[in-house]
Structures are given as C-alpha cells and as structure tokens.
Amino acid sequence: MSSKKITFDDIATYTNFSKSTISRYFNKPDLLSEESQEIIRQALIDLNYHENKLARALANGQSEFVGIIIPNIYLDYYAEVLNQLLGTFEKHGYKFLVFLGDKNKEIEKEYIEELLAFNIEGLIELSHSIPSKELVEYNIPVITIEREDENINSINSDNYEGAVMATQHLINNGCDMLIHVNTIIPPNAPARKRIEGFEDTCIQNKVQFKTCIYDFGNSREETEETIKQFFDECEKLYSGINKGIFFANDHYAIKFLNLIFKKYGYLPDEYQLVGYDNSPIAQDSILKLTTVSQQISELTTEAMRELVLMMEERKKSSSPKKIPILHKKVKPKLIIRDTTKPLNNIKSLTDGSM
C-alpha cells in the first residue's frame, strides 16, 4: 500500500466525477444523488482515503481539540480525572491533547502557546501554576478543576460539605476528640475549605478538636516519617480517649492505619479513621477505609458539559456575550467502611438525621 496522500483530484479521476462534485460530497452531500454518494463512498474505500480533518480545522477554525493540563497522573485522583475526561470522547467527539503541567509557570505558558498553535477549542486546567486572571487573557473557553478559580469558570468538589460529612460522622459515632490532619495548601485552593468544614462542625457540636498541619515533604519516606511522628503523639498524648481522625487524603489515613495494625494487630475502638478521595488504596488496605468520594465521574461530566457549552457559544460568535463567572460545586459522598463504627447505639442513630 502506498502512503501517498489521496487528493480530491485522485478521487475525481477514479470516479469520473468533477473535482467540485467530490468537494460537494464532503461539504454538502445532500446535493448529490444517493447513487453518486455511494460511488464516491466506495472510491474512498478503494483508494484508502483518509479524511483530512486538519484541513477542515484550518478552514473552519474547528479543530475538535481540547487541551488538558494536569499536574501528573501518578496520583490516583488525577489519573481518574484524566481517565473520565478521555472517556467523554464517545459523547462529545472532542479529542484531547494532554500535557503534564507539574512544572513552573513559564513552562506551562509554553504548553498553552503550543496548544493555541494547534487551534484548541477549549482548555481544561488542573495545574496550579498560572493564576486565573492570566488564564482569562488567553480568551478561549477554559474550565478549571480544583484549583484557584477567582476569575474563571470552574467545577470543584464541595470540599466544605465533604469535611462536614466526615466530621459529623465521627461525632455521631461517639468520638470524644476530633483531629484533622492536613498538609500545607496553596492560598485560594478549594481544598482549604476542608479545614473550615471540619472546624465549623466541631464548634457547632461543641466537641474538642485539633487541626494538625504538617509539611509532608516531597518523598514517600518524608510522608511516612511525618505520619509516624503524628502516630507517636496520638499514642502518648491522647491514650484512652476516643479519637476521631479525619485525614486530608486516603494515603495519610492508610499509613496511619498500618502503624496501628502493626502495633496492635487490629484497630482498637479508641481510633476511628476517615480518609478523603476514595482512592483505590482505600479498598486495598488491611481494613477498608471510610472515606469521602469526590464523585469524579460527576465532576468531569459537568466540566465537559460546561466547556462544550462555552465552545459552542464561541462557534456562534468570536466575541460571545459576557456571562457571569461560573463556580459549580459537585456534592461529595461519604462512604462508610471498616475504620469507623458507632461506639454506642444511641449516638449512632443520629447518623440517620444527616
């Protein structure tokens, strides 16, 4: 088979139609008879013709490309977000040009320039480097997921609500002291709301609480060392107290659970643990972890739905009417598994009222 590109001329010669008839077939096929269409259809197969969408994109400005900039895909959360976004091809037909943006702002801007050079119709930004006020200036449809979004449309998990669910569950289960373990979060990042949700719920319920913010470092070893320190502190300072610990992610919770299990061989009643994210690890651990699901499938469905609306609006007009900035929140879901349980029946009944 030859790799020579088949042109309209070639198809015209092969079918004995004029070149303009061939052009019409691609642009306004209804103007041709069924019979002519069938002859051309067969010719395309015979000649092994591939439609040149690049040429079409150039002609009408509709590349069908959406750019995605994502910090990485070794974290379960990002892998699942990308997995779900790519899966929307079947529904919307947009193809995805994917860049890893876990770098600095200048490099990320180069990626956006690169994406613009290929006429992307829209951009999904998950990376944190470029402030939203600069993203706006690119003047293309953009939607962000779980990052600073002051000046731009975004879809985020309702982090406040997720923290409230986790905290209320621990309180309902009869924990006497609540602890929240989190890392240093960039200012304005939506995930900060988890701290607020935790603290507000504790205050409203008049429960003793502690918020522990650690620098977990940049390696698995540093993270493990930090969790070990926190575990030793819990054992020393809060022995005999029913502790409800709400971790900022499942990985911290699992590392803590492993330390408990190695020491006791089981999870003592005085510990109740809740993670965040519903990562695969939450079900592969020694005990299945109670956790908060961010409902990634809903999050990505909504993100694409909004982006498609913006892109379609843009196709109608290159200076679409100003509409208010959209900050949509997706309700998370508490998933109760084996690391939490009611310490007495009376209190547990209140779970039903949530």
Add this chain to the structure above:
Amino acid sequence: MSSKKITFDDIATYTNFSKSTISRYFNKPDLLSEESQEIIRQALIDLNYHENKLARALANGQSEFVGIIIPNIYLDYYAEVLNQLLGTFEKHGYKFLVFLGDKNKEIEKEYIEELLAFNIEGLIELSHSIPSKELVEYNIPVITIEREDENINSINSDNYEGAVMATQHLINNGCDMLIHVNTIIPPNAPARKRIEGFEDTCIQNKVQFKTCIYDFGNSREETEETIKQFFDECEKLYSGINKGIFFANDHYAIKFLNLIFKKYGYLPDEYQLVGYDNSPIAQDSILKLTTVSQQISELTTEAMRELVLMMEERKKSSSPKKIPILHKKVKPKLIIRDTTKPLNNIKSLTDGSM
C-alpha cells in the same frame, strides 16, 4: 484583547515589510538580517500572534502529533506508562492525542481513523483489540507496548526474565514449595512468558511447584473472593511447608498479605510473597512488598526513541526501506522488601550469584 486571528498581512502592515519577508521569517529566518528578525519578533509579541502550527502541519505533513491508544488509566501500570510518555514532550516535542481503547476492535479502528484524519506522525498502541497484522496495514510508524506484536515493532518488559528473578529469589531464600498465581492471559500476550519463566526455573532447581490460573472476574469483589479461596487452600493443604508464592501482580499479592495479617497479626516465616509491577500499593501495604519492577521509565524512553527514529525515517521518504521487525526487551528489576527473607544463612548467600 481581540480573538481575531493575526495573519501574515497584519504583520506585514505593522512592520512595513512585505508579506514574503514575513513568510521568510517563519521558514528561512537565516536569510533575514538580525535586525529584521528582531523587528518581526517584537511585532509578533505586540500583535499577540500565535503561530498556526495547524497550517504548517497541513503544508509540510508534519503534525507533531503522536497517537496513544491505552486500555485505561485506572490501573497503576497504564497510568504510569502514560505519565512517562507524556513527559517525553520536553525531549522530543511530540504532542500526544490520547484515546482509551478498552473497547472492541471496531471502535478502536474508528479511533485510529480519527487519529489519521489529524495526520498523526506515529502511533503507540497498548490496547489488545487490533491484531498486529492489521496495525501494519495503516502504513504509519507504530510501536506496541506489552501486547501481541508478531508483525509490528514493539518494546516489552522481559517477562520471562522477571519471572526467573522472582522465582530464583524465593528458591534462594529456602522455600520448599513454589506457587505461581496468575489470571487467564490472551494468547500471544508477552505476559504469558511469566508462567514459562516460573516453571522453567522451578524445574531447573528441582523444586516442587504449582501453577494456579484463576478467573479473577471483573470486579474487586470477585478478585477478593478468588484470593480468599486460594488462601484457604494454602492454609489447608500446605500448612507447615515453607511456601514461596509469586503473584502475577502486586494487587493479588497485597490482598493475600492482608488475609494473612488479619489471621495472624504478622507474616509467618512459612509464607514468602513476591508481586509484580512495583505499583504504588507495593509500598503502601501493611508490609512493603517484594516485587518485580518493569522499569516503565526505560520502557517508555525506548518506545519513544524507536518511534522517533521511525518517524524521522518517514519524513525523509514516504516509502522507507524495509527493515526487520524490532522486538526490544527491557530488563526488569527485582525489588526486595519486607515480604521475603532468607530462611537460613547458607542458602541466602547464593542470592549474590544471580
């Protein structure tokens, strides 16, 4: 800022150069004086000009796109492969159009048609649906990773060697009985070599062995149920025997380890476990798992290196000279952690001779 596309005419008007001078700047800049280049460079910034690579791709046939078809990215292995492939942008400059191909052959062929319509320069295929003899017919540079590759260039982990390393390690550690646990693998898939590597090593070392192939089903629950059955069998049939168990992946190994730990509170000497893949879970588990790393970074570096060579060859000539099919193997690496240990000192010394 206006979203109107800036043309060569606009740049010519702005700089008072002719349109052909502007064109020369983009195609043969060396023909212009340094001073002229600088004037045009500044004009591009002032006008907020974005290079139209789509137009360039159409003109010279070099889209800079590489297509990737990957079964999914919720499995750690695929997520890491994609992570590493996307990371090669910095080195090679190729951009990636990514499709999830965990579907049927017809749908996957549509994806390839879609990729061809956008003039991809090459394709990386990880999905299993399309036989290699059909991939060849697309007549573009293709490289496959860990799938049937009879008629096409491929980069695979040396699955046989990985199994030999794992098995020999268990034998050297003094295990009296070797067991390999695997799932039903498609014919011709490179991963089948792990079974051969295991059995050959046992036979050569005259060690008692058993190969257990299970249908692990399609859900986490079915997988867990199957591992539970296997665990009960081990406890019943091989009690008191030093068992070395080599699992086809880390997830099976971890689920088995969890069952042991829940029963005993520790890992008894009579169990030694080796996984495969060096997934993140291998380090997040209750004990860190001994496992075989497929060296994904090397695998993807090699895959891109070979694909780039093929794509460059293609740029020189549309009917490049026939070269023999390349099947490159990357040597895996045994990573010894906490689920294996020498049962006596004499035997363990032989590990050094591997």
